[in-house]
Amino acid sequence: MSIATEVITRVLLVEDDPGDALLTTELLGEAAHPFAVRSASKLSEALEHLHGGVECVLLDLGLPDATGLDALDQILTAAPGVAVIVLTGRADHDLALAAVARGAQDYLRKGQLDTELLSRSVRYAVERKRSEDAARRLLANELLAAESARLERGLLARPMLDTSDLAAATRYRSGGGSLLLGGDFYDAIELADGSVRIIIGDVAGHGADEAAIGVALRIAWRGLVLAGLPAEAVFTSLQAVLDAERPHEAMFATACDATIAPDRRSVVLRVAGHPPPLLIADEVRTVAVREPGPPLGVGADGGWDARAITLPARWSLLFYTDGIIEGRSIDGANGRLGIPGLVRAVPALASRARDLGELLDELLALAEQCNGGPVADDIALFLISAR
Amino acid sequence: MDELFQVKVREQAGASVVSAEGEVDVSTAPALRQRLYELPDSAKVVVDLSEVTFLDSTGLGVLVAALKRVRESDAGGDLRLVVTRPQVSKVLEVTGLSTVFSVFPSLDEALA
Numbered sequence: 001m002s003i004a005t006e007v008i009t010r011v012l013l014v015e016d017d018p019g020d021a022l023l024t025t026e027l028l029g030e031a032a033h034p035f036a037v038r039s040a041s042k043l044s045e046a047l048e049h050l051h052g053g054v055e056c057v058l059l060d061l062g063l064p065d066a067t068g069l070d071a072l073d074q075i076l077t078a079a080p081g082v083a084v085i086v087l088t089g090r091a092d093h094d095l096a097l098a099a100v101a102r103g104a105q106d107y108l109r110k111g112q113l114d115t116e117l118l119s120r121s122v123r124y125a126v127e128r129k130r131s132e133d134a135a136r137r138l139l140a141n142e143l144l145a146a147e148s149a150r151l152e153r154g155l156l157a158r159p160m161l162d163t164s165d166l167a168a169a170t171r172y173r174s175g176g177g178s179l180l181l182g183g184d185f186y187d188a189i190e191l192a193d194g195s196v197r198i199i200i201g202d203v204a205g206h207g208a209d210e211a212a213i214g215v216a217l218r219i220a221w222r223g224l225v226l227a228g229l230p231a232e233a234v235f236t237s238l239q240a241v242l243d244a245e246r247p248h249e250a251m252f253a254t255a256c257d258a259t260i261a262p263d264r265r266s267v268v269l270r271v272a273g274h275p276p277p278l279l280i281a282d283e284v285r286t287v288a289v290r291e292p293g294p295p296l297g298v299g300a301d302g303g304w305d306a307r308a309i310t311l312p313a314r315w316s317l318l319f320y321t322d323g324i325i326e327g328r329s330i331d332g333a334n335g336r337l338g339i340p341g342l343v344r345a346v347p348a349l350a351s352r353a354r355d356l357g358e359l360l361d362e363l364l365a366l367a368e369q370c371n372g373g374p375v376a377d378d379i380a381l382f383l384i385s386a387r
Numbered sequence: 388m389d390e391l392f393q394v395k396v397r398e399q400a401g402a403s404v405v406s407a408e409g410e411v412d413v414s415t416a417p418a419l420r421q422r423l424y425e426l427p428d429s430a431k432v433v434v435d436l437s438e439v440t441f442l443d444s445t446g447l448g449v450l451v452a453a454l455k456r457v458r459e460s461d462a463g464g465d466l467r468l469v470v471t472r473p474q475v476s477k478v479l480e481v482t483g484l485s486t487v488f489s490v491f492p493s494l495d496e497a498l499a
Contacts, residue, residue, distance in 0.1 A: 175413075204448035206413075249459075250452030254444075254482060273482035294483040298451050299458070303486065326412070326443045336441060339481075376413040377444065 008034045010053045011122060014046040014071070015039065015060040015087070020110060024058065024087075024118070031119035043071045050079045055126045057084045059104075061095060068095070069102055076103045083129035085121055105129055148174070151208070154215035156380070157222070159188035164387075165264060166196060169356035171381040173364055175206055175323060175374070182378035183210030183253070184321045185218040189225055194262030197225050200319040200382050201255035201274065204295075209247050216245045217253060217296075231259050235272050235304045239296040252297035256319060264386045265311050270304045272296050275325065275339060279309070280316040280385075284346045286339055287317075316356070316385035318346070323377035324367050337370050356383045391415070394422050400498045402431035408438040411446030419446065423453040430464035432457050433497045437471040442478050454488060465489060467497045 011028065015021040021039050028035040038054070040046035043066040046057070057079075063071055075084055086099040086107040096107035105125035108118070152172065159168050168188060175182055183203025190196045199221050203210040220241040224234050234257055242253055254274035260267050269276060269287060273295030276287045293304035325337050337345075345366055346359075353359035360381045367375050392409035403426050407419055426432060434450065436442065450468070457466040467489045470476050479485040491497035 202444065204444055204451070206445075249455055250448070252448065252451055271483070273484060275481060292481060292483040294487045295451075298484070298487050299455065300483075300487055303483070322444050 008036050009055055009123060009126060011035050011037045011056045011058060012046060012049055012054045013037055013039045013058045014041075014043065014063065014075075015058070016041045016063055017060070020060070020087075020089075024110075024113065027113055027115045027118050028122075030115045033119050033123060035119070035122070043074060046071075047074065047078055050075065050082065054079070054082055055129075056122050057082055058087055058108075058122070059084055060087045060089070060110075061092075061099070062089060069099055072099055072102055072104055081129070081133055083122075083125040085125050147208070151211040151215060155183070155185040155211060155218060157187045157218060159382075161188055161190050161196065163190055163194070163196070166260075166384055166386060167356060168382065168384045169360055170383070171357075171360040171364060171379075173323070173375070173379045175376050175378045182206040183214035184323070184378045184380035185214040186319065186380055186382045187218050187222055188382070188384065189222060191225070196260040196384070197231070198258040198260070198317075198319060198382065198384065199255060200321065200380060201253055202321040202378075202380070203251065203253045205251065206378065210251070213242065213246055213251060213253070217242060217255070221257075231257065231268065231270065232304075232306060235270060235293070235296060236302065239301075242297045246297065252295045254295045254322075258317070258319070260317075260384070265313075266308055267311060267317065268306050268308045270306050272304050273298075275320065275322060277320070278318040278343065278346060279311075280318060280346060280350055281312045281314065284343050284350070286343060311386070314386055316350075316383060319382040319384075321378065321380045323375050323379035324363065324381065326375070326377055337367060341370075356385055359383065392418065394419050396422055396426070402433050402498055403427070404433045404435060404494070404498075406435040406438065410441040411436075411439055411449075412441060412443045413445045416443075416445040416449045420449045420452070423449065428460050428462050430462040432464065432466045433469060433494065434466065435469040435494055435497075436475050437469050437494070439475055440472065442475050444482075447478070447482060447484060450488070451484070467491055469494050469497045 013021060013024055025037050028037050038049055040049055043063050057075055059071060083105045086096055086104045087110050088096050088107060089110050099107055105128055106121050108121060156172050161168055186200040188198045201217060203214045217238055220238055224237050255272045256274040257270040258267050271292040279285055279287050287309055294300040325339055325342055349362040350359055353362055360383055392415035394407045396405050405422060411419060454466045457464045470490050
């Protein structure tokens, strides 16, 4: 005998006829499998006893305070996870079948009950209900995961980098450790002249709408860049795409667009309300942008001035979304990691990381550790490095 | 969380004054959004952030949404911010939003 069969099955018997109730309870008491049976003579009483571990309800359809299938509906609404077996007195086949169609696991005719049939029916009903629920939950999770994976592929492109003098690594962590994505996105493309274009962005908010707009912006950016639109015109066009595609007027996005020169010794940055990248070289500093332009979609037109920065022979640029700096920190300014906290943390992590991916993993771990758990906002990281 | 954040609304000098206190982040921004949504169609809205110690991107999103609604309302009004703390002015500068909002160093000047 397996251990599982020894576990008590909790049954709630809802039956207004005291004789029938006694008989059914006795039949279950004689079974080899242990049942704990509780009785209710009215629907209102049954609803009170539904919780507290009841796995199966044996329900007589002829109750004083409910007619027809009403009792079944109310029980399934109150306790969707419970298995219900309908007991019919008459040879009321149609009603019994209707009950099964409405969510009952099984039906039994009262005059034909015996211990073996009753015991087996209850245990099968409970198991069947359990596996149905598990399958439903699994399906819901699979759908959510598939949806997230689809959006994630759209948000986080594989960088189109074919060059041997640059290496890149990317990481994405969805906010709150949940399956749901926000609207962080990034992309990188190497152009025919050898220059490399990079974008990182963040659609304000968190959810499928924001993620969908993030995908739209990333693909629009890639299209605009591949079509050869000059870098200074890209934000104006991206803003037009955002204005046209967004589900509501309040949605806006921040972005940072970078162009790395073919000789890898300079980068031109355009910033729309987005934190500028960190330059990791002999020292670590943020690439200051004196007057960053406003985010896309807040009603401003233009102001995204370019800023050129000279790069040393060996460098890395860390592009990020604000999730990494907004997490709480015990020793950071104002209790948050902040850009200064990030700048302070990078040198030690960079010196011990064996490759770019490991540095990003360390940064994610740091943000999470400072925050004392998963960070609420999404985090996207894009690290590119001159070899 | 709740004791760290408060938001109050009052009428003063013909303007709706929304004063927030504490940290505006993912967990508290919805409360601010709610209060801003409930405002009457007013020509003049002042959001006093002088007691706000932290403002993240979610909070900015709430302010931007309110700004748009006020500007595009029939009253054709404006939403002004009162900012005194560097933690908040820094965020507005980094995000380039200091040029989008009308930012004032005191409530009196915002109401003038």
